[in-house]
Amino acid sequence: MIEMATGLWVALVAGVVPLAGCLFWNWNDIRYALPHYLRGGSEGGGKLPPGYMGMPFLGEMLAFIWYFKIIRRPNDFITSKLGRYGSEGGLYRTHLFGSPSIIVSTPSGIKFVLQSDSNFRPAWPAPEIVGANSLVLVEGDSHARVRDFVLRCINKPDALRRIALMVQPRITASLKSWAQKGRISVHKEAKKVTFGNIGKFFAGFESDPFLDTLDDLFKGLMNGIRSQPINFPGTAYHHALKCRNKATAIFREEMEKRRRNASDARDDLMEGLMQMKDEQGKHLSDDEILDNIVSLVVAGYASTSVSITWALYYLAKYPNVLEKLREEHVPISKRMDGEYITYDNVSTCKYTGKVVEEVLRLANISAFIFRTAKKDVEYKGYKIPKGWRVLCWIRYIHENPEIFDDPTDFNPERWNERAKPGTFLVFGGGSRICPGNMLARLQVSIIIHHLVVGYRWKLVNPDAGMSYLPFPKPLHDVEIDITKI
Ligand code: HEM
Numbered sequence: 001m002i003e004m005a006t007g008l009w010v011a012l013v014a015g016v017v018p019l020a021g022c023l024f025w026n027w028n029d030i031r032y033a034l035p036h037y038l039r040g041g042s043e044g045g046g047k048l049p050p051g052y053m054g055m056p057f058l059g060e061m062l063a064f065i066w067y068f069k070i071i072r073r074p075n076d077f078i079t080s081k082l083g084r085y086g087s088e089g090g091l092y093r094t095h096l097f098g099s100p101s102i103i104v105s106t107p108s109g110i111k112f113v114l115q116s117d118s119n120f121r122p123a124w125p126a127p128e129i130v131g132a133n134s135l136v137l138v139e140g141d142s143h144a145r146v147r148d149f150v151l152r153c154i155n156k157p158d159a160l161r162r163i164a165l166m167v168q169p170r171i172t173a174s175l176k177s178w179a180q181k182g183r184i185s186v187h188k189e190a191k192k193v194t195f196g197n198i199g200k201f202f203a204g205f206e207s208d209p210f211l212d213t214l215d216d217l218f219k220g221l222m223n224g225i226r227s228q229p230i231n232f233p234g235t236a237y238h239h240a241l242k243c244r245n246k247a248t249a250i251f252r253e254e255m256e257k258r259r260r261n262a263s264d265a266r267d268d269l270m271e272g273l274m275q276m277k278d279e280q281g282k283h284l285s286d287d288e289i290l291d292n293i294v295s296l297v298v299a300g301y302a303s304t305s306v307s308i309t310w311a312l313y314y315l316a317k318y319p320n321v322l323e324k325l326r327e328e329h330v331p332i333s334k335r336m337d338g339e340y341i342t343y344d345n346v347s348t349c350k351y352t353g354k355v356v357e358e359v360l361r362l363a364n365i366s367a368f369i370f371r372t373a374k375k376d377v378e379y380k381g382y383k384i385p386k387g388w389r390v391l392c393w394i395r396y397i398h399e400n401p402e403i404f405d406d407p408t409d410f411n412p413e414r415w416n417e418r419a420k421p422g423t424f425l426v427f428g429g430g431s432r433i434c435p436g437n438m439l440a441r442l443q444v445s446i447i448i449h450h451l452v453v454g455y456r457w458k459l460v461n462p463d464a465g466m467s468y469l470p471f472p473k474p475l476h477d478v479e480i481d482i483t484k485i
Contacts, residue, residue: 024055024056025055026052026053027054027055027056028053028054028055028056028059028095028100029052029053031053031056032053032095032100032388033048033053033093036048036383036385046378046379046381046382046383047381047382047383048093048382048383048385049089049091049092049093049102049382049383050084050085050086050092050093051081051085051092051093051094051103052093052094053093053094053095053100054094054095057098059094059095059096059098059100060094060095060096061096061097063077063080064077064096067080068468068469069467069468069469072465072466072467072468074367074395074468074472075395075396075399078092078103078105078393078396081103088380089106089109089379089380089381089382090104090105090106090109091103091104091105091109091379091380091382091384092105094391096389096391097228097389098228098229099388099389100385100387100388100389101388101389101390101391102373102382102384102388102389102390102391103391103393104390104391104392104393105393105396105397106397107397107403107420107421107422107423107425108422109379109380109392110369110392110393110394110397110422110425110429111422111429111430112379113371113390113392114369114371114392114428114429114430114432114433115429115430115431116377116430117139117430117431118374119373119374119375119377120371120372120373120374120377120390121139121371121372121374122136122137122139122370122371122372122432123370123371123372123389123390124370125225125298126225126229128229128231128241128244129221129224129225129240129241129244129298130225130291130294130295130298131248131287131290131291131292131294131295132291133285133287133288133291133292134291134292134294134295135147135150135292135295135296135435136295136299143431145276145278146273146276146284146288146292147435149272149273149276150269150292150296150435151435153269153272154269154435154436154438154439155435155436155437155438155439157343160343160438160439160442161342161343161344163201163343163439163442164340164341164342164343164346164442164446165340165342166197166200166201167197167201167443167446168340168341168446168450170193170196170197170200171193171197171446171447171450172340172450174189174192174193175447175450175451175454175455176484178455178482179455179482179483179484182481182482182483183460183479183480183481183482184479184480184482185476185477185478185479186308186309186312186313186477186478186479186480187305187306187309187473187477187478188477190305190306190308190309190312191215191301191302191305192215193305193308193447194300194301194304194305194308194443195211195214195215195218195301195305196208196211197443198297198300198301198304199211199214200268201268201269202268202269202270202293202296202297203251203254203268203269203270203293204254204266204268204270204271205254213250214247214250216243217243217244217246217247217250218243218247218297218298218301219243220239220240220242220243221240221243221244221247221294221298222240222298222301222302222470223236223239223240223470224236224237224238224239224240224241224243224244225240225298226469226470227240244294247294247297248290248294251270251290251293251294252286252290254270255270255274255286255289255290258270258271258274259274269293269296270289270293273288273289273292273293274289296436299434299436300436300439300440302365302471303365303366303436303440304436304439304440304443304444306363306365306471306472306473307359307360307363307365307440307443307444308443308444308447309473309474309477309478310359310362310363310473311355311356311359311444311447311448312451312457312478312480313459313474313478314355314358314359314362314410315355315448315451315452316457316458316459316462316480317410317459317462318410321355321410321412322452324351325351325352325355325448325452326452326453328349328350328351328352329349329352329448329449329452329453330452330453332345332348332349332449333449333453341446341449341450343442346442346445346446346449349445349449351412352445352448352449353415353441353445354412354413354414354415354416355412355448356441356444356445356448357412357415357424358410358411358412358414358415359410359444360426360440360441360444361398361404361424361426362398362399362408362410363426363472364394364395364398364399364426364471364472365426365471365472366394366426366427366428367393367394367395367468367471367472368391368392368393368394368395369391369392369394369425369428370389370390370391370392371389371390371392372387372388372389372390373385373386373387373388373390374386392425394425394426394428395472397423397425398423398424398425398426403420403423404419404423453485454484454485455482455483455484455485456482456483456485457480457481457482457483458480458481459478459479459480460476460479460480460481461474461475461476461479464476464478
């Protein structure tokens, strides 16, 4: 009897436990990929790309956290796949951020996805956070209409000329206060300057205490954008939804104030959205206006302040680049004789343009672009199943030695030649290419101008490591000692 029971236990341990372990380990492949193979693999065209979809719920999130957060070698997440499954097609199946997904890691694959609006729709951020009417999420005519307006407001030369002059009082005052403090955290301070300028330009908000409240709400909102969408008290997502509601209420009150009193009208983005009409003379709804204001702040705030942070970091690390920038900017500053630099001045600064492109390439602020397949799609003999996410793995392109020579070197001279087609994807591509791309470049260039002509700075922790989540930045937020020249 005892022998029988022991035998049963041995059988259990030797058979059932490994089987259960194997099932658990491969659960998402069994759940999502197996049905495709059982249906013959070719339904909807092609077989699934190679890959591993991981355990229930988590998928490959542990591996992702391992490479991005623990060993901090994010590109190895893809190179480990390359080693295991080969590079053919550059497509891998996985399960990340709660969804079965296909990773796309080649310029041609990413181009295919970003230019196929009939096959793919935007998949991030969550509509609860940016608003279902946001330009970032809507499609077709509604997208084209608001996008066209936003482009005219923030990306065309006339708009940029106005914005260049509008942002400089805050930038110059901030730099002066940085030097008075002596030691500052660049990321923290860059966020303040960027938010102040966005608040002014988007909704005419100028008072500092008021901007601080709004800034806190947007910080909460940004944290929730990159967290698991679990709406439960205590989660980052729950907090983000609360912040979104409060921020929307502030914008709504401003909008209603302007409607009550025509003299409150301003020359800003909110006013433009309020006045916008379609061909039938119909205005945007209040929700359309508010969702777009919120999502433009979300899209422009963190991205611009992180770019500025990286610019100061690289210029402190590469004094030869800083010197060349001084040669370009000091004569302009002398010519301007105390006046603000103009958009047209910035456009003539060819070397600065190269520095900014190089900062943006290495900053990899948007590491991935998300889409969802609207239907089964075939690419290079592989199938991207309907409803699965597609992760365009931008950062891998920017740091791939087959695409950029010595990719981790900060080398503005590489921009003496244009990048190979489809390899500079900082701002995405296709119909959703970032409408704030020129505005972001302009703001970084303007801050570079004032810094290089008026200040010296050095890194407090020149050997600080990097963190890669929620976006790449040096640890310690780039602390510097800064003085006026
Ligand atoms: C260095 C700074 C920036 C980077 C790296 C960046 C990156 C990107 C990327 C990669 C996309 C494409 C997303 C996709 O295809 O799904 C995008 C879209 C977008 N960006 Fe930016 N961006 C930056 C600055 C800005 C600024 C300053 C604004 C506006 C104030 C802005 C507003 C937007 C909007 C509204 C979209 C959605 C466009 C659409 O769906 O048509 N971005 N951005």
